[in-house]
Amino acid sequence: MNEEEILSKLEKLSVIEVFERISHQLSSEKSRSLWRSIQSEIKSGAVRSAVNWLENALKQKSEQVREALNRFREVEE
Numbered sequence: 316m317n318e319e320e321i322l323s324k325l326e327k328l329s330v331i332e333v334f335e336r337i338s339h340q341l342s343s344e345k346s347r348s349l350w351r352s353i354q355s356e357i358k359s360g361a362v363r364s365a366v367n368w369l370e371n372a373l374k375q376k377s378e379q380v381r382e383a384l385n386r387f388r389e390v391e392e
Contacts, residue, residue: 328373
Protein backbone atom coordinates (compact mmCIF):
# COMPACT_ATOMS: atom_id res chain seq x y z
CA MET A 316 0.00 0.00 0.00
CA ASN A 317 1.46 3.37 -0.97
CA GLU A 318 1.20 6.71 0.83
CA GLU A 319 -1.72 7.98 -1.23
CA GLU A 320 -3.76 4.84 -0.52
CA ILE A 321 -3.07 5.19 3.20
CA LEU A 322 -4.07 8.86 3.21
CA SER A 323 -7.20 8.10 1.22
CA LYS A 324 -8.22 5.42 3.72
CA LEU A 325 -7.56 7.78 6.66
CA GLU A 326 -9.77 10.45 5.12
CA LYS A 327 -12.63 8.03 4.54
CA LEU A 328 -12.46 6.44 7.98
CA SER A 329 -15.34 7.30 10.29
CA VAL A 330 -15.53 6.85 14.03
CA ILE A 331 -18.33 4.30 13.66
CA GLU A 332 -16.16 2.24 11.32
CA VAL A 333 -13.37 2.31 13.89
CA PHE A 334 -15.73 1.01 16.57
CA GLU A 335 -16.99 -1.71 14.22
CA ARG A 336 -13.46 -2.83 13.39
CA ILE A 337 -12.50 -2.90 17.05
CA SER A 338 -15.60 -4.91 17.99
CA HIS A 339 -14.65 -7.59 15.44
CA GLN A 340 -11.26 -7.98 17.10
CA LEU A 341 -12.60 -8.49 20.63
CA SER A 342 -12.51 -12.02 21.94
CA SER A 343 -15.31 -12.18 24.50
CA GLU A 344 -19.02 -11.78 23.88
CA LYS A 345 -19.20 -9.40 26.84
CA SER A 346 -16.67 -7.06 25.25
CA ARG A 347 -18.44 -7.20 21.90
CA SER A 348 -21.73 -6.44 23.67
CA LEU A 349 -20.17 -3.37 25.29
CA TRP A 350 -18.95 -2.14 21.91
CA ARG A 351 -22.40 -2.71 20.39
CA SER A 352 -23.90 -0.56 23.16
CA ILE A 353 -21.40 2.19 22.44
CA GLN A 354 -22.12 1.97 18.71
CA SER A 355 -25.84 2.19 19.37
CA GLU A 356 -25.36 5.36 21.42
CA ILE A 357 -23.19 6.87 18.72
CA LYS A 358 -25.70 6.08 15.99
CA SER A 359 -28.60 7.42 18.05
CA GLY A 360 -26.87 10.76 18.53
CA ALA A 361 -26.46 10.42 22.28
CA VAL A 362 -22.77 11.17 21.96
CA ARG A 363 -22.85 13.05 18.66
CA SER A 364 -20.62 15.89 19.89
CA ALA A 365 -17.93 13.40 20.91
CA VAL A 366 -18.20 11.69 17.53
CA ASN A 367 -17.91 15.03 15.75
CA TRP A 368 -14.85 15.89 17.81
CA LEU A 369 -13.22 12.54 17.03
CA GLU A 370 -14.00 12.83 13.33
CA ASN A 371 -12.55 16.34 13.23
CA ALA A 372 -9.45 15.18 15.10
CA LEU A 373 -9.02 12.34 12.60
CA LYS A 374 -9.36 14.76 9.68
CA GLN A 375 -6.78 17.10 11.25
CA LYS A 376 -4.34 14.24 11.78
CA SER A 377 -4.89 13.09 8.22
CA GLU A 378 -4.13 16.60 6.95
CA GLN A 379 -1.00 16.76 9.13
CA VAL A 380 0.19 13.46 7.68
CA ARG A 381 -0.49 14.73 4.15
CA GLU A 382 1.44 17.96 4.82
CA ALA A 383 4.36 16.07 6.37
CA LEU A 384 4.45 13.71 3.40
CA ASN A 385 4.49 16.65 0.99
CA ARG A 386 7.36 18.29 2.92
CA PHE A 387 9.25 15.01 2.89
CA ARG A 388 8.77 14.69 -0.87
CA GLU A 389 10.04 18.25 -1.37
CA VAL A 390 13.18 17.51 0.64
CA GLU A 391 13.76 14.26 -1.27
CA GLU A 392 13.57 16.05 -4.63
